[in-house]
Structure formats: structure tokens, C-alpha cells
Amino acid sequence: MGKNHKVGLGRALVKHHNKMILESKEKGRFYRSQEKVLESVTDINDIDAVIGQADEAARLFSSDNPVPNLLVDQGSSSGVVSNITPLVEMREQQMIEEALHASSLQVPRRPPWNAKMTFEELDTNERQAFLIWRRSLARLEDNDKLVLTPFEKNLDIWRQLWRVVERSDLLVMVVDARDPLFYRCPDLEVYAREVDKHKRTLLLVNKADLLPVSVREKWAQYFRHNGILFVFWSAKAASTALEGKTLDLPEERVSEDPDTNIFLREELLSRLQSEAEAIVMMRRQSDRAPTGVMVGFVGYPNVGKSSTINALVGQKKTGVTSTPGKTKHFQTLIISEKLTLCDCPGLVFPSFTSSxxxxxxxxxxxxxxxxxxxxxxxxxxxxxxxxxxxxxxxxxxxxxxxxxxxxxxxxxxxxxxxxxxxxxxxxxxxxxxxxxxxxxxxxxxxxxxxxxxxxxxxxxxEVGMETISESEEVTESGSESEFESDEGDIEEDAMLEDLKSFDLANGLVDLEKKVSDASKKRAEKAPHKQHRKPQRKKDRSWRARNQEEDGMPSVVKVFRKPANTGPVTVR
CATH class of the missing domain: 1.10.1580.10 (Conserved Hypothetical Protein Ylqf; Chain: A; domain 2)
Structure with a gap:
């Protein structure tokens, strides 16, 4: 064989390696994008986003501080200037607009795809669908009667959600127990049904240890009435139990009812596995138990998804911090041969009303x-x-x-x-x-x-708000009647005393007085005033006054000094 004709196993491996590198470079955009750290983008730094944020702040300020109507009510006998604010009407119009555009407020859908599509085709379709979704939300932002909250604007974060929804048999939406409806996204449940009609969503009410039992009972009643699958859970209590400690809860937060009881780690794992297996059997239309199921965890940032997964796994597998957006990529964790968990990065879903x-x-x-x-x-x-x-x-x-x-x-x-x-x-x-x-x-x-x-x-x-509003109306009406009856008795000094600022009401009056006294003393001790002699008042008591008050000028008594006779000699 010639010198230039080299054949061998090593040369073949090198050629194969170089071929794989060339193929990966052709697809390279995917690999280069994976090297970048995913970051949640709810704020954009360009000028259009800045103008949009300024418009949102102006709308919020105008809704919280409406322009008063300072017209005099001619029908009133008192002639007092009326201060009628259209806040209630504005809120009613906003609710009507929200109900009208509720169908437009959706999470982005992944376009149809198959295994034969190339990466370039899939990436182009996803970007076009995401752009159409952004444009639909931009039309809602242009409506002055609607207030759209900040939402996730990074396509790669939404791609993580698409993968988790497609892979999971059961989707678990983690919400905060203190306000579950704020963290719940109903359209995500609709999207899960669109992907698979047998797919179900479980509402995991985390931090339930912060709620009394009576409040949990009312939330359980509300969830059952609306057909929502729910479980009360506390990641903090489960993590404390894994450390061999017990979380001391007040008696009002301990319940024996299975609907309002806080699930333990083993109970939640068995519940998730049973629900996921039921979905798989329903999809396959067979009574045979599946070999393995996957449960996906989704939700807003900082609601406790990673803490929940760490408590279920039994050790720290995902990063946990109080700052939202710690999880960057979805990851799968194998609990057993039949159960696998999938953690999704936290997403800020678009919503109305909340600022x-x-x-x-x-x-x-x-x-x-x-x-x-x-x-x-x-x-x-x-x-x-x-x-x-x-x-x-x-x-x-x-x-x-x-x-x-x-x-x-x-x-x-x-x-x-x-x-x-x-x-x-x-x-x-x-x-x-x-x-x-x-x-x-x-x-x-x-x-x-x-x-x-x-x-x-x-x-x-509703009952509490009606009671509060009625009491406020009674208080306001009573205060108005008292003000009208005692209007003539209110002194100006008392009103000025009430109108003092917070600084003066919190002990800063003495400080201000001390500062003023010190400034006066410094002014008195100024160098340019030291050469001045103090002015003495002239003593005019020697003047005689007219006691008769007859209009005639008074007679002035004259006092003369004794004549100076010279020095006095002492003998």
C-alpha cells in the first residue's frame, strides 16, 4: 500500500466524528440556543415596551385616582361642591370588557408537528404562531378599558411548557392556598384537553397550612361545585417531616376530613399515581394497569413547584429560592418504575384585573x-x-x-x-x-x-362585602349628618391641627422646634452682630400728665442740676 493511502480503524473513527460535527453544524442553531441560559422575560427594554408600561401606569393611576366632578349640585339646598367619582361605572365597564375578551386571553398553542419535520420548519412554525399570539395580546393592550398584566414573552420558556404538557399523563397545577384563583389558569386546562381529551388537571393547593380548617372547607366546597380536582398540600410540612421534625400547627388548622386534610408525602404520591393510571387506562380503553406514568408540574413562579418535587423525591433535586424563576429547563425525576415526575419552569400567564x-x-x-x-x-x-x-x-x-x-x-x-x-x-x-x-x-x-x-x-x-359596604354607608351617612349638625361648631384651629402631616404627628414637632431655636441662637451669635450696642428704652416717666383731661397741654416739670462749686475738701 502507498504512503498516502492510509486505512485504519482510527482514521475511520475520525472521519465519522468529523461527519457528525458537520451535520450538527447544519442544525447548529438548536445547539447554540441550548448553550444560552433561559431567562424569564416579563419586561422588555425597547422603547415600545417602555411606552406601554407608562401607559399602563397612567391607566392604573387614573383608575385609582379618578378626576373628581367639581360641579355644584343645584338641586341640593346646602350648595356644597359634589365629589362624584365614576369609579364604580369604570369597574363595571371593565368587567364587561373582560367578559367580552375572555376568549382572546389564551396561552400560546404549539402548531401541529410530526417527526418528519426538520428543525428549521418546526422552529419557523413555532415562531410564527408565537408572533400571532403576541399580536392578539397587543390588541388587548391597546384597549383603554382593559388592564393586561405582565406575562412571559420568551418563546423558549413556552416551549418548555409545551413539552411538559405533551409528555405528561396528569398535569398538576400548583397554586398558593391564600389565593388559589389568582394562580389558576383555566385556559391551560383547556389546552391540556386539546392535546389529549383524556388528559386531566389536578389543582395542588400548596401552603395549605396557612389556612384555617373553616376556610379550607369553603374552598373544598367551591372546587367540588365547579368540578375541579384538588388536593391540599404543604411542601414545608412535608420537608420538615423528612428531616425528622414536626411542624406545629394551631388546632384551628388541623383537620381529620379527607377533603380538607393536608396530604402527606406517601398519600400524595399514591394519589398522583392512581389518577395518572386511570387516565392512561381510559386512553387505552383497557383495564390493564400501565407500566409507567408521568406527572407534570406547572404553575406561576414562586408557588412551590420545586419544593414540592424535592419533598416528593425525598432529597434536593431542583434548586429552591425565594426569587421567582429559579428553574430554567424542564427536568424529569424517576420516583419509581411506575411513576415519573416532570418539573416545568414557572410561567407568568396573561390575565386581567391584577396589576x-x-x-x-x-x-x-x-x-x-x-x-x-x-x-x-x-x-x-x-x-x-x-x-x-x-x-x-x-x-x-x-x-x-x-x-x-x-x-x-x-x-x-x-x-x-x-x-x-x-x-x-x-x-x-x-x-x-x-x-x-x-x-x-x-x-x-x-x-x-x-x-x-x-x-x-x-x-x-359577597356576604362580608355587603355587610362592610352597608356599615360604611351607615358610617358615612352618620358622619355627614354629624358634620352638617356640627358644621358651625368646628373651629379653624382644630381643623389645622388635624391637617398636620405624618412627620409632625410622630414626634418630629419637638425636633423642628429645637432646630428653629438653635438657628435663632446661631443668628444671635453671628459675628457681624457682636459690635452692635443694645438699644435702651428711653425713660419718659418724668413727664407730667394732665390729670384733668381738659384738653390743655400738660405742664412739664423741669429739674436742674446743682451748680458745680468745685472740689470738696475733706477735713
Whole structure:
């Protein structure tokens, strides 16, 4: 054989390796995209997104602070200026628009595909379908009567969801027990049915240890009435049990009812496996148990998907953090030969009504990235009762003014300044460090230190809200009558005293007085004033007055000095 004609096993392996590299480079976009770390994109930095966020903030401000109608009601005898706000009408119109466009608010669908399609064709179809979905949501954002929350805008994150939905036999949607309907996405359940008509969705109500048994019973009644498959669960309690410890729960949160009881680790695993096997047998139309099933976990960020999977597996397999969006790729975990779990990255689904600040307070958007902290803290102040905040933080919040509604929630500025004063949080400028205080308060609310929970619609909230609204109407009417009856007795000094700011009401009056006194003293001790002699008042008491008051000028007495006779000689 010639020198240039080389034949051998090593040369064949090298040629095969080079051929595989060339083929992978032709498909290379897929491999290059896998090298990048997936990041959740709910905010876009281009100018169009910035303008959209400004429009959203303007709409939120106009809805929260409507322009008052300052026209004088000629029919009223008092002639007082009326302050009628169309807030109720705006909310009604918004609800009508939401119901009208509810069908347009969907999760993106994966276009039809098959195994014979190339990667380029599949990628092009997915991008076109995703672009059409983005355009449909952009039309909703242009509607001034609708407020669309931030949602996931990264196509690769939605691709993770598509894979999990297609692979899973049973889809588990993890929600927060304090507000399950906020974290539930009904259209995702519809999409799962579109992929497979036998596929079902289980609502895993996590953090159920934060709810009393009475509230769990009402939520169970609501889920059964609407045909929702649900399970109460606590990843924290399960993780504590794996460590050999027990989570001490109050008596009001311990239940023996199977519908309201918090499932243990073994109970939840058996329930998931039985539900998934029932779906597979229904799909195959046979009574033979399948060899293996897969259960997928989906939901919003920071609701406890990864914590739940770690508790079910028995060891840490996925990263867990309080910052939303820790999980980047879906991953499968084998529990046994018959059960496999699939964890999906958290997604922010598009929805109506809830603002950006509510999503920050709920832990969906990162707390450390917020720029407007007072609005998010105001959400917490509106939800948590005043006495709960005062007892937890050992602070005293300012009481409402006499002319305000006594049952109003505290303002965010009042809560933040009281919190900063108790913790001595001061910024470099010398002002209260409200940013640090707001982050701490929001994290306490997300973790559950500030107890709060929502009631299911149609049961207690309507009755409670009617009672509250009636009491508010009675209070307002009573206050108006009292104001009209005592209108003439209100003094101007008292009103000015009530209108003092929060700083003056929290002990800063003395500080201001001390500062003013010190400034006066410094002014008196100024160098340019030291050379001036103090002015003496002239003594005019020697002048005689006219006692008769007859209009004649008074006689002035003249005093003369004794004549100087010279020095006095002392003998």
C-alpha cells in the first residue's frame, strides 16, 4: 500500500466524528440556543415596551385616582361642591370588557408537528404562531378599558411548557392556598384537553397550612361545585417531616376530613399515581394497569413547584429560592418504575384585573427588581388588617383623621415610616429608608408572616362585602349628618391641627422646634452682630400728665442740676 493511502480503524473513527460535527453544524442553531441560559422575560427594554408600561401606569393611576366632578349640585339646598367619582361605572365597564375578551386571553398553542419535520420548519412554525399570539395580546393592550398584566414573552420558556404538557399523563397545577384563583389558569386546562381529551388537571393547593380548617372547607366546597380536582398540600410540612421534625400547627388548622386534610408525602404520591393510571387506562380503553406514568408540574413562579418535587423525591433535586424563576429547563425525576415526575419552569400567564404591584406582592415578579415600592406595600396594607401589622412588628400606626373613614386601611407611607422608625432604617440622605423597609415587609407577606387569605367567590366574600359596604354607608351617612349638625361648631384651629402631616404627628414637632431655636441662637451669635450696642428704652416717666383731661397741654416739670462749686475738701 502507498504512503498516502492510509486505512485504519482510527482514521475511520475520525472521519465519522468529523461527519457528525458537520451535520450538527447544519442544525447548529438548536445547539447554540441550548448553550444560552433561559431567562424569564416579563419586561422588555425597547422603547415600545417602555411606552406601554407608562401607559399602563397612567391607566392604573387614573383608575385609582379618578378626576373628581367639581360641579355644584343645584338641586341640593346646602350648595356644597359634589365629589362624584365614576369609579364604580369604570369597574363595571371593565368587567364587561373582560367578559367580552375572555376568549382572546389564551396561552400560546404549539402548531401541529410530526417527526418528519426538520428543525428549521418546526422552529419557523413555532415562531410564527408565537408572533400571532403576541399580536392578539397587543390588541388587548391597546384597549383603554382593559388592564393586561405582565406575562412571559420568551418563546423558549413556552416551549418548555409545551413539552411538559405533551409528555405528561396528569398535569398538576400548583397554586398558593391564600389565593388559589389568582394562580389558576383555566385556559391551560383547556389546552391540556386539546392535546389529549383524556388528559386531566389536578389543582395542588400548596401552603395549605396557612389556612384555617373553616376556610379550607369553603374552598373544598367551591372546587367540588365547579368540578375541579384538588388536593391540599404543604411542601414545608412535608420537608420538615423528612428531616425528622414536626411542624406545629394551631388546632384551628388541623383537620381529620379527607377533603380538607393536608396530604402527606406517601398519600400524595399514591394519589398522583392512581389518577395518572386511570387516565392512561381510559386512553387505552383497557383495564390493564400501565407500566409507567408521568406527572407534570406547572404553575406561576414562586408557588412551590420545586419544593414540592424535592419533598416528593425525598432529597434536593431542583434548586429552591425565594426569587421567582429559579428553574430554567424542564427536568424529569424517576420516583419509581411506575411513576415519573416532570418539573416545568414557572410561567407568568396573561390575565386581567391584577396589576403589576399585586403580582409583586404575590411573589410572581421579583421583589428586588421593583422600582415603585409604595404601590406594592399599599397592596399589603389593603389586605392585612391593621391590628395584625401592629402586633407583628410592634409598631403603632397613625389613626385615621376625624373626617376620614375610621375603617380605612393604613397608607403605605404611614406603614413604611412607622416601620423605619421602629427599626432605625435611615438612608444616606437622612430620610427613612423606605426601599429597605418595603422589601422586608413584602418578603414577610410572601413567606406568610403577615397572615392573609382570600375567600372563594359566591360564598363568604359577597356576604362580608355587603355587610362592610352597608356599615360604611351607615358610617358615612352618620358622619355627614354629624358634620352638617356640627358644621358651625368646628373651629379653624382644630381643623389645622388635624391637617398636620405624618412627620409632625410622630414626634418630629419637638425636633423642628429645637432646630428653629438653635438657628435663632446661631443668628444671635453671628459675628457681624457682636459690635452692635443694645438699644435702651428711653425713660419718659418724668413727664407730667394732665390729670384733668381738659384738653390743655400738660405742664412739664423741669429739674436742674446743682451748680458745680468745685472740689470738696475733706477735713
Amino acid at each position: 403589576r404591584y399585586e403580582m409583586i406582592a404575590s411573589g410572581v415578579l421579583p421583589v428586588d427588581r421593583m422600582t415603585e415600592h409604595r404601590e406594592a406595600v399599599q397592596v399589603v396594607a389593603n389586605r392585612v388588617p391593621r391590628n395584625v401589622i401592629e402586633s407583628l412588628y410592634k409598631i403603632t400606626l397613625p389613626k385615621p383623621k376625624p373626617y376620614e373613614l375610621q375603617s380605612r386601611p393604613p397608607h403605605a407611607s404611614e406603614l413604611l415610616r412607622a416601620y423605619c422608625a421602629s427599626r432605625r432604617y435611615v438612608a444616606s440622605s437622612g430620610l427613612p429608608d423606605e426601599t429597605r423597609a418595603s422589601r422586608q415587609i413584602l418578603k414577610d407577606y410572601i413567606v406568610g408572616k403577615l397572615s392573609h387569605y382570600e375567600m372563594p367567590p359566591g360564598l363568604e366574600p
